[in-house]
Amino acid sequence: MKRRYSLKERQTLILQMLNENGRVSINDLMEKFSISEVSVRKDLASLEEKKLLLRVKSGAVNLQQYNESDEFSLAKKSLKHAEEKKRIGKLAASLIHDNDTIIIDSGTTTMEVAKSLGDLKHLTIITNSLSIAHYLSQLDKYSVIALGGQIRTTSESTVGLIAENSLNNYYCDILFLGVDSINLEKGMSTPNIEEASLNQKMIKSAEKVVAVFDSSKFEKRSFAFIANIDELDTVVTDEGITEEQKDYLESKGIEVLIARAEE
Template identity: 35%
Template sequence: MSDNQNLLAEQRRALILDEVRRRGGVRVNELTRKLNVSDMTVRRDLDALARQGVIEKVHGGAVPVVEASTHEPGFEAKSALELTAKEDIARAAAALVQPGSAIALSGGTTTFALAHHLVDVPELTVVTNSTRVADVFHTARQTAGAGGQRSGSPVVVLTGGVRTPSDSLVGPVADQAIRSLHFDVLFLGVHGISVEAGLSTPNIAEAETNRRFMRSARRVVVVADHTKWGTVGLSSFATLDAIDTLVTDSGLSEETRAEIAEHVPGLLVADRATSGSVPGNG
């Protein structure tokens, strides 16, 4: 299958997932009419989404998978999902980083993708509570050669704390470290995002650590693919109004984008087809 065909399939499945979550379920015949594709194509898309664990197939259609609000997938499980969307978001978010700035990266697979785009930004100071993110910068420094740290390469500060299933460090030790620091920009990954619940996570300790991150940042940028919309974790830690910018992918419907724009000053919709990011608002 060609890259264009892969992209079309991913876009179509993103639209299907958005429809399932927004309406609470869809029928195959409704999707064939809406997407103007064959019954067989829709069923293949539903099979693919079911394998990802984001929908449940039922007779004649599909319904969303409702996970417990305390369920926290491991890093490896999450890293295999929405790879194209996360890469697009990472590329768009990296363009917001200025050389010489102090930034923070929270834990998560999208911030992990973002870190790969920041290893060559000069004179950065990076604070993170993600062991995976820290490893990205460490590996880049190691592969640069035996001469040690390159001139101008990022300085990385890894907080301490208790490790979560997604390889983030949280709890009082992390909170104390973050409390005394100040960042130009925080790039924040989230488990779930919605108008009602705001930003949420299944881990109560992580919720407090994220609050500390946000209090220490001059600007808060949330990086979240379209599948996070409508997901609600056990603990909410911020409202949508606390976000300065949301960087997401083109899988969000126009209706959802308009709803977000009512609460978030800046909305960047990353779009691989245009090799950049399209400003959705602000």
């Protein structure tokens, strides 16, 4: 028989979980305390009124660890670190060869990879990004496969079992993975569980995994775990990466490419 927690005990434990993990989900709290969704939401609302957490769609986040970009729309994200993302996209695209089959994950930095394909020929490109699929289809020069599935309006992408099962049919040369958060010890993470699950399938479908992200994503954690960093072959980022971060990645056998500003 599961223990019954008092209101005070539940709220104390919720705050402890937030301090340890940064986020809590409604489903996890329902299971832990054996209470209804309504009761969980009341607990979170009470704590938010006391300014002890911030409620989000799937649960709550620690105010001190909250990464505002987690909840930004794709359009707003594209405005942040825009020049760095362009340089990263251009450098990452230099890893592609004619006749490659590649996966391009959804995201603003991965969009810059798509925009930097230049004169490459006979590419097959698989993507879950609606905006990337539309952009590439207008060029009428590549074979573009858009993964089906449930549409997430925030990221303008598809997720879910349909998208994941589609990847069972493909094996690709390179995956360009967008990263919301990367922690050298805890690995890569994203705010959305379904996106994390699809990213895991993408990693399994690719010969080479290239993570593309600006350096502001370092040492952050989001709610849903994607993979440990040893799943990566290459990291493409900007010159904001520290020597310690670069050395650590290279010690794990990961190639680090730095997209530097032109002088």
